[in-house]
Amino acid sequence: MKQMKRKLLSGMMLIVLLFSGWKILTILTENQHNQRILADVQKVYQKQAQQTRSVTSTKPAFVELKKINPDIKGWISIPDTAIDYPILQSSDNDFYLKHNYQKEIARAGSVFKDFRNQSESEFNTILYGHNMKDGSMFADLQNYLDEDFFNKHPTFDYETETKSYQVEVFAAYETTTDFYYIETDFSQPQAYSNYLTTIKQQSKFKTNVTVTDQDQIITLSTCDTGFDYEKGRFVIQGKLIEK
Known part of the structure; x- marks a missing residue:
């Protein structure tokens, strides 16, 4: 009887090990595929980014990307990070949470724009991205928790x-998601001014940016399980200066 139990236990352990190994291999393979296709779109x-265009037309790079x-x-590109990605947008905020830019199902998803942002004249453009353990998507946003990095990287594109x-x-x-930093409706008088005052007070570090x-501003949002496993978020916000 004891020998049978040992064999059963050994068999169960082998199944667990095989499943764990398969799971790890699947994740690694998916991460490698994601890195390859991101390199392709980059x-x-x-290649097209330096080409000239008329003031009102679509940029050559986006003609090709579309x-x-x-x-x-x-x-979006942030210096000294892995963040150099296309921004996707669908009719909801769910699709590109789980799909790459080729519309393949992917754990890493994509960097994507809030579906409510339908005009370039809006006050708050919101971008989302996963905080991936392999350092992809918006994982490097948390570099801004370091004051030295924050001070040395005051701008991005x-x-x-x-x-x-x-x-x-x-x-x-x-x-956390209890704080509604993803506001886009500023139709009420003073709503936007009040919002700006509130988010400035949230910042870990102070700047001289007026x-x-x-x-217009842009909001970058990613998960922060270290802060709160269920509802934690890390947020970067910046003022848009047209080139």
Whole structure:
């Protein structure tokens, strides 16, 4: 009887080990595939990015990118990070949470724009990305928790189909979904001014960036399980300066 129990236990342990090994291999294979296809789209973007265009037309890079996927709406690049990605947008905030820019199911998802952002004239453009353990997507946003990194990287680049912006970072903070930092409706008087005052107070570090109710901002959001496993978020916010 004891020998039978030992064999049963050994068999169960072997099954667990085999399943764990298969799971790890699946994750590694998916991560490698994701890195390859991201490298491909980065080459397309970089090749076309320097070409000239008329003031009102779509940039050459986005003409090519939209041939790959019409849902590509922009590009974000942050110096000294892995963040150099196309920005996707669908009719909801769920699809690109679980799909890459080729519309394949992917754990890493994509960097994507809030579906409510339908105009470049909106005050608050919101981008989301997973905090991946392999360092991809928006994982490197948390570098801004380090004051030295925060001070040495005051700007990053954000592009849409027709415009290029330098983003001046003015806020970086940990919070939860209980704090509604993803507001887009500022139709009420003073609503935007009050919002700006609130988010500036949230920032872990202070800057000299002046942001008024006449300025547009961008919000970058990722999960922060270290802060709160269920509802934790890490947020970067910056002022848009058109180039």
